[in-house]
Amino acid sequence: MSDTIVKSDAPVTLVGGGNVGPGDLSSALRLAPTLVAADSGAGAALREGHVPQVVIGDFDSLTSEDKERIPPGRLFPIDDQDTTDFDKALERISAPLVLGVGFLGARVDHQLAAFSSLMRYRQQSCILIGPEEIVIHMPPRIAFPVDAGEVVSLFPLARVTGRSSGLQWPIDGLVLEPGRRVGTSNRALGGPVTIDTDGPGLLGIFPRHRLEAVAQALRSPRDVAPR
Structure with a gap:
């Protein structure tokens, strides 16, 4: 470093x-x-x-x-x-x-x-x-409010698994991997979206107007140790 x-x-x-x-x-x-x-x-x-x-x-x-x-x-x-x-x-x-x-x-x-x-x-x-959008590398856990119907896209740069709540198509039990399954164009159900990941390599792509909410979520204490 x-x-x-x-x-x-x-x-x-x-x-x-x-x-x-x-x-x-x-x-x-x-x-x-x-x-x-x-x-x-x-x-x-x-x-x-x-x-x-x-x-x-x-x-x-x-x-x-x-x-x-x-x-x-x-x-x-x-x-x-x-x-x-x-x-x-x-x-x-x-x-x-x-x-x-x-x-x-x-x-x-x-x-x-x-x-x-x-x-x-x-x-x-x-x-x-x-x-139109903001992009982050997903932390072990993130939660933030999203209106129903808003796009919540997840794109893997590596093989990764995780869990979610508040999404129309949950990622629980899925393996996201480049060249195979990706998680783009998912939709929020309304209310908070929570996403947990089991390892590094997943990008989150969210609407631009959620900048402040996502910034606050990334700064909030999380009960999952950094990877």
């Missing part, structure tokens, strides 16, 4: 260099006011009038103009071509929750890499904010 650069007792907003939609950054900063940028995400922050408190990355896509607008003491270059800038930042943040903006909705390969990072650095709770 690399040295921590950002240590915060409050949630942190992490902005990347992908698509940052209208209201994405402001929605995240309202819940997580500490702003960190992954490489060229600094430019996205600057364009919206925010100077990141920390910038982490290999700086291969951070323009010289944007770099000059950031105090040198806030720049943390990481010379590593084997990891993405999202990896570099997520690995060096210690916070109760990270809200990731600018990692979804652009290039598909970048999105797939971000999903892999969510699993790889799952010890750091993180929510990726997209145009």
